[in-house]
Amino acid sequence: MPTVSVIIPTYNRAEVLPRAIDSALDQTLSDVEVIVIDDASTDDTETVVTSYDEPRVTYLAHETNRGGSAARNTGIEVATGDYIALLDSDDEWAPTKLERQVETLEQRSSEWVAAYCGTTLIDDEGANPVWERIKSFVGLHSAKEGREGGEELVKEVLMENLHTSAGSTLIVDSDVVDQIGGFDESFDRYQDTEFLIRVLKQGKLAYIDEPLLRRYPSGGPSADSVRQANTHYLRTFAEDVVELETRGYDVTGIHQYALASLYLREGRFNRGLAYLRAGQTPGLRQLPGLLYTVCTGIQTRLTD
Known part of the structure; x- marks a missing residue:
């Protein structure tokens, strides 16, 4: 049995997929199995994966596209690691990522069931360098990381105060994954976050304060699809949301503000302003980011 089972769901990413697979195979913790789940790709994904002359790599394929949650569950079903x-199939790990996480968890008590790590966001090569410089100052790329703990972190996740990039940073005790039943396949967005919240209700989450993940830009979902997924997400954790809002935390307002930003970025200003009025009032630190999204939306409208 390997120490770690690496689950890589993929769909039509044959060009960048080797980057993720290679980074998993090149770990200093070599006792791993790498399970790639092809969610009915129409490109050369199968050829790319089966070209690896490596017994640690397993290729599984769906006959129809079932989504990321189902793909991860397919991998979890055959995983044998501790x-x-x-x-994610377009991301990349630093060589010491798994070793540092396993080492951290095994040095702690059994309460600590999962770990995540710091990230480095790689800017789009085609991006405007002036805007990238501005974003570095206003903090649009600064993920909020570094928190450790258990169920008390559910509040931080729902309040958007804790961003873990769980889909590529998270490592979880396999017994806990079994206990919570893997991923909820009704989620096509927020799937990693929903999974993380259920993990936090089982035990504690550790943090390795090193940038052990390189995340690459891959576009993003439309505001409409995020809105639908957001509704499902907040309804799923309605009891937690009500409890937090009873204590004065404006969970709904924070999510409405996030939707406002997405609509403004798409240049859909009427919808964006409606969510902005309904959402949490932005603070001074949020104003540069809000201005940036408006400018992006104006640029989008001009180029359409």
């Missing part, structure tokens, strides 16, 4: 590690 830990399950998640990796």
